[in-house]
Amino acid sequence: MANQDMAAAERVEGLITDVKGFKTQFDVFRFMKRVTELYGARAFMVLNMPGATAQELGSSSIITNWPSDLLTEFDQISLLSGSPVLAHLRRSSIPLRFDIDDVALQRDSKSGEVSKALFTRFRMNRGSYFPVHDATGARGAVSFIGDREPFNALEMMELAYIATHVFNRLAEIREMDSRNSDMLTERELDCLNWTAAGKTSVEIAEILTLSEHTINHYLNRATKKLDAVNRTQAVAKALRLGLIK
Known part of the structure; x- marks a missing residue:
């Protein structure tokens, strides 16, 4: 077990070293695809925390490889409104493990069935969200979703560590871009x-x-x-x- 823990720690430290060297948003995108595959998930999203009146998830997404049809349908049928996952992210800084069956039960019956059918169709019925923030205090979240078994405690800790570094690096890249654009x-x-x-x-x-x-x-x-x-x-x-x- 000790050897496995050491190997996991070295793997994560190697990933974090990669993050620190990224210069562009596309560098981070490719990295997140790699991490998603490494942990057996299907898709990721890095997003800014949607505002209280936000109606579309797509407008809050920074980078994602969600299937475009899934994201389009999600926004077209206004599933962001009343989202139990978003409600958790707004009120808590604790990482969230979710299953679409449980999420559907927390919605009204109609939107619950629609959301369950939509995510099941794309085999993205369970995953985790990790609340994050940048140096200015701006809040966001990083998610990994798929149809594998729920992430275990060690994987949750590793992904939370990675998510924090990824969100921070994206903020740094935006700041560098902004300075250059000036x-x-x-x-x-x-x-x-x-x-x-x-x-x-x-x-x-x-x-x-x-x-x-x-x-x-x-x-x-x-x-x-x-x-x-x-x-x-x-x-x-x-x-x-x-x-x-």
Whole structure:
């Protein structure tokens, strides 16, 4: 048993070391997929705590690999409203193990049956949520869901430790992105906006009455400031940060 505990501790410490080195949200996404598979779950979600009037889970999600159809249906039939899981997360900082059968019983009969059928269809009928917060006190949660047996006490402790580090690192990455975005010039933002609209460098040059070389210079500089690997990622990051629309 001691050897198993030591191996588990070393494995988790290795995972945490990985987290500390991540530079982008996509790094964290890939890591969370790996952790999800490692612990025998099917899907994960990292989310900000939905506000009191929130109607959609999707708008609070930071990163997730939930099946898109599941998340869409969840929001379309307003299952966030009256969610027993969300109620627990709002009033407690204690990790939650749940089974969809038990959750359904805590809802009204109609939404209970609908939620049970929905999650069972995607084989995501049990899992755990881990309440977390960042350095500013902003609250959130990390979940792992699937159809395996409930996580045991050791797995819950390991996943809670991982969840805390993941949420904190995502907050740090957002802060780094925000600092970089503050340095974007008006011209760089213009170029990103037009790129997001599907315009080529040649077309943007005509619109802004600048040379194609100058447009490429602005886009390359914006890409570097946003710590993106290419223009597509730079546009995606700028959209996520609300810098362009």
